[in-house]
Amino acid sequence: MNTKQWIVDDGTDLSTTYPQLSQPAQLLRENEVVAFPTETVYGLGANAFSDEAVRKIYEAKGRPSDNPLIVHIASISKLDEIVQDIPEYAYKLMNEFWPGPLTLILPKKGNKLSTIVTAGLDTVGVRMPNHPVALKLIQEADVPIAAPSANKSGKPSPTHASHVYHDLNGKISGIVDGGATGVGVESTVLDCTTTVPTILRPGGVTKEQLESVIGEVTIDQALLEEGHAPKSPGMKYTHYAPNAPVFVVHGGVSFLQEIIDQYQKEGKKVGVLTTEEHLPLLHAHKVITCGTLTNLQTVAAQLYDVLRKFDEEDIDLILSESFPYDGVGEAIMNRLLKAAGNKVIK
Known part of the structure; x- marks a missing residue:
């Protein structure tokens, strides 16, 4: 074709x-x-x-x-x-x-x-x-x-x-x-057929924004706990994954560098997804920035592009810093964890 x-x-x-x-x-x-x-x-x-x-x-x-x-x-x-x-x-x-x-x-x-x-x-x-x-x-x-x-x-x-x-x-x-x-991230999906409107997928409109217009909004249990089948389009299967395995690291920049060092001592080529603020503090085979912590919307806008850029690099795995869950951060972390298959290092 x-x-x-x-x-x-x-x-x-x-x-x-x-x-x-x-x-x-x-x-x-x-x-x-x-x-x-x-x-x-x-x-x-x-x-x-x-x-x-x-x-x-x-x-x-x-x-x-x-x-x-x-x-x-x-x-x-x-x-x-x-x-x-x-x-x-x-x-x-x-x-x-x-x-x-x-x-x-x-x-x-x-x-x-x-x-x-x-x-x-x-x-x-x-x-x-x-x-x-x-x-x-x-x-x-x-x-x-x-x-x-x-x-x-x-x-x-x-x-x-x-x-x-x-x-x-x-x-x-x-x-x-x-x-x-x-x-940069997909739309928020809101179920309007439940007793209380229910977010099935976090996205470009935040829970806080929705509640400012209509009052109480709840979050689908599938987003909060493993083992619940998601009901939203685009949430049923693993998504957003580059070729190399992704791990989301919770614990701050110094802890992230410790994990980088551990993998590099094993001979692994490590890619790191981080923010502009943390770029000078991290050292790995390949470090790519994804927006700024002071404006999470920049992270959302660049997230998928950065994940795809790692496919162009000679790396064995990707370590990503984690982001606050405030506002659009909920959607960012949802997509990152989907890309990682929920693989988290704490």
């Missing part, structure tokens, strides 16, 4: 009409698969009404088909086609955070959506991405777009079009290149 590429600007000019999007929109209507930028990561899009189209997502990614997908829309008016029984507080969240990195789990309506999208569930995750290119593409396609991250299943999510090309060239019809994404 020849994977086409369309280069558009970074989405900062809201008046842009994006004539380049007519062909990828047509491909989506024809049940082909097209990758496109959002404010979180690049998505791998297909017509959410078509079993044929959605199967192509799973085939391209190598993703297990019992893992549901998030449906992307460009207008709240489109909700009525796919969901029902929307609670009033969900509308408050839409008004506050849409377009943006928040996915709402709502009761599915009728049988228009592909059952493959929902993995047979009677609910579906819906969001409106905060990226003009994504919104324009969905509008032009004129169908809701099912879209997980546009990477090979299990690998770090793509924050640049080059990441998508590396993983999926020859496996999908096209890639809309809109430059680097902004938030």
Whole structure:
């Protein structure tokens, strides 16, 4: 398969009409698969009404088909086609955070959506991405777009079009290149069908932000304790992993250097993921910075890119410093621990 590429600007000019999007929109209507930028990561899009189209997502990614997908829309008016029984507080969240990195789990309506999208569930995750290119593409396609991250299943999510090309060239019809994404980690997934709204996946909208709008929000037990099956799209299997094994180190910079020294005495080539503040204090085969502790949003934005950079290095393992769980730190640590397969050194 020849994977086409369309280069558009970074989405900062809201008046842009994006004539380049007519062909990828047509491909989506024809049940082909097209990758496109959002404010979180690049998505791998297909017509959410078509079993044929959605199967192509799973085939391209190598993703297990019992893992549901998030449906992307460009207008709240489109909700009525796919969901029902929307609670009033969900509308408050839409008004506050849409377009943006928040996915709402709502009761599915009728049988228009592909059952493959929902993995047979009677609910579906819906969001409106905060990226003009994504919104324009969905509008032009004129169908809701099912879209997980546009990477090979299990690998770090793509924050640049080059990441998508590396993983999926020859496996999908096209890639809309809109430059680097902004938030860097996927959307927060909030279950709106539980008695108390429940975070199934931490992401770009924090628990504190949600509670400032609607009051009490709880966290899925699967995020807090091992042994509970996760219910969110993108949380059922190991994800975000580079080629070398990852270990998350709790205990401060001096302890991290002790662990580095131990592995290097064994002849291991150690890669280290750290922040700009700690770079001068750490010495290993390869040290790569991932934002700053004073602004965890910079860590979120660079995390997947840095994990992919380690694949270009001659290393045996990766040691990552840990991050505070405040705000977006919850999402950062969630993704790091998923990349590490929950391997922690304390």
